[in-house]
Amino acid sequence: xxxxxxxxxxxxxxxxxxxxxxxxxxxxxxxxxxxxxxxxxxxxxxxxxxxxxxxxxxxxxxxxxxxxxxxxxxxxxxxxxxxxxxxxxxxxxxxxxxxxxxxxxxxxxxxxxxxxxxxxxxxxxxxxxxxxxxxxxxxxxxxxxxxxxxxxxxxxxxxxxxxxxxxxxxxxxxxxxxxxxxxxxxxxxxxxxxxxxxxxxxxxxxxxxxxxxxxxxxxxxxxxxxxxxxxxxxxxxxxxxxxxxxxxxxxxxxxxxxxxxxxxxxxxxxxxxxxxxxxxxxxxxxxxxxxxxxxxxxxxxx
Numbered sequence: 001x002x003x004x005x006x007x008x009x010x011x012x013x014x015x016x017x018x019x020x021x022x023x024x025x026x027x028x029x030x031x032x033x034x035x036x037x038x039x040x041x042x043x044x045x046x047x048x049x050x051x052x053x054x055x056x057x058x059x060x061x062x063x064x065x066x067x068x069x070x071x072x073x074x075x076x077x078x079x080x081x082x083x084x085x086x087x088x089x090x091x092x093x094x095x096x097x098x099x100x101x102x103x104x105x106x107x108x109x110x111x112x113x114x115x116x117x118x119x120x121x122x123x124x125x126x127x128x129x130x131x132x133x134x135x136x137x138x139x140x141x142x143x144x145x146x147x148x149x150x151x152x153x154x155x156x157x158x159x160x161x162x163x164x165x166x167x168x169x170x171x172x173x174x175x176x177x178x179x180x181x182x183x184x185x186x187x188x189x190x191x192x193x194x195x196x197x198x199x200x201x202x203x204x205x206x207x208x209x210x211x212x213x214x215x216x217x218x219x220x221x222x223x224x225x226x227x228x229x230x231x232x233x234x235x236x237x238x239x240x241x242x243x244x245x246x247x248x249x250x251x252x253x254x255x256x257x258x259x260x261x262x263x264x265x266x267x268x269x270x271x272x273x274x275x276x277x278x279x280x281x282x283x284x285x286x287x288x289x290x291x292x293x294x295x296x297x298x299x300x301x302x
Contacts, residue, residue, distance in 0.1 A: 006047045011073050013040035014052065018070035021060045095124050095281030100131035100145035104224040105268065108244045109296075110146065117288045124281050132196070137273040143282055144272035151269055157277055159270045159286060161293040166200060166262040167242045169254040171234040181257040183208035190236030191218035194227055200239050204262045228254075243296070268293075 016026035017037060027034045045052050052066035062070060101110060106128055114126065131145060134153055151158035168186065175181070183205065191201050193216075202215040218236055221227045224244050231238035232253055242261065248254040270289055276282055 006044050007040075010040045010044040010047070011077065013037045014044050015070060015073050015077055017041055017053070017060070018062055018066065019074075021062070023060070095279075097124065097126045097144065097281050097285055098142045099126055099128050099285075100135070100140070100142045101128050102132060102146060102148055103130045104228075104244055105146060105148070106130065107225060113292050116292065117285065120288065121284050124284060126285065143276055143279065144270060144285070147269050147271050149266050149269075151267075153269075153271045156271045156273050159290060161268040161270060161289065162297050163267045164264040165242045166204065166239050166264060167245075167256055168204065168237050168239055168258050168260070169228075169231050169245050169249070170237040170257055171232055172252065172255050173234045174237070175255070175257065179255075180259075183258055183260060184210050184213075186210075186237055186258065187213035187215065187217075191215065192227055192230050192236040192238040193218055193220045194224055194240070195220045195222050197239075200262065204239055204260065207262060208258070208260050 013026065013030065013032070013036075016029050017023055020026050020029070023034045023037045023041075026032075027037045030037065041052065048069075050065050051063050052069060054061045054063055111128075117126070118124075129142070131142075134147060134149070135142075135145075136154075137145075137156065146161070147153065147158075148164070151160065170189070174189065187205070187210070193201060198216075198220075205211070205213055205215050219230065221230060224240050227238045227240055228245055228248065230236065231240075232248065237257065239262070242249075245254055249256065270286060272282060272286075
């Protein structure tokens with residue numbers, strides 16, 4: 001069955017004209033004549049049977065349907081461009097993996113180790129995009145995901161990487177010359193929170209034997225990377241996964257005011273749909289990732 005889709009030339013001309021509200025500027029961008037852009041827009045309006053532009057005294061403005069259609073066309077053209085570039089990447093690669101990752105895990109743990117993977121698998125390209133929450137693989141282009149939580153993901157295989165130890169960190173400037181604090185002293189400082197872990201400080205304090213403190217005060221940040229920067233800036237004491245601040249602790253930019261670690265009941269997992277388990281590209285990445293995770297655990301989280 002033939003699809004009811006206008007020509008790509010007409011859609012591109014319309015998107016440019018809707019952005020510039022000018023056939024002249026659109027023509028300059030597309031290396032066409034003004035009349036050619038106007039003709040393509042007219043062809044599109046005739047195809048749709050509706051007006052996309054108001055034309056008053058040689059000035060263009062989008063009609064109500066034109067505004068909605070322009071947004072939809074722009075999003076779809078951008079999606080087509082991304083898909084085309086991804087397909088073109090296959091010319092130089094043996095395989096491509098689309099991986100969904102937790103933002104700070106990707107920047108702090110995974111990406112610094114990827115050169116090891118590419119050293120052994122130079123014909124595989126791993127594309128990263130951030131996703132913080134579980135999703136249905138059938139609704140996305142992703143081949144796999146790195147997930148923090150429980151090993152439960154409908155229709156997917158989950159492979160355990162490692163657990164998580166939460167530690168309190170702060171700038172040395174905050175300590176006024178002291179090297180450590182008692183757990184009961186921490187609530188006297190500003191406590192910095194990660195938005196998705198609202199109960200973390202309460203759990204840490206209870207484990208430390210501090211039960212009557214206000215653990216909810218302080219700023220909240222969406223990403224752990226923001227939390228780390230806030231701690232470096234001296235805004236307060238942050239509770240973060242220890243592996244995310246290994247560099248800052250090694251350089252002395254951050255210190256641990258207390259040695260107490262909060263062990264999370266959850267963990268980091270590689271998850272992928274069952275029908276992908278025989279993919280040679282995914283098998284290669286899985287083998288390398290599990291090995292890197294074991295090496296990290298055996299070295300005590302370094």
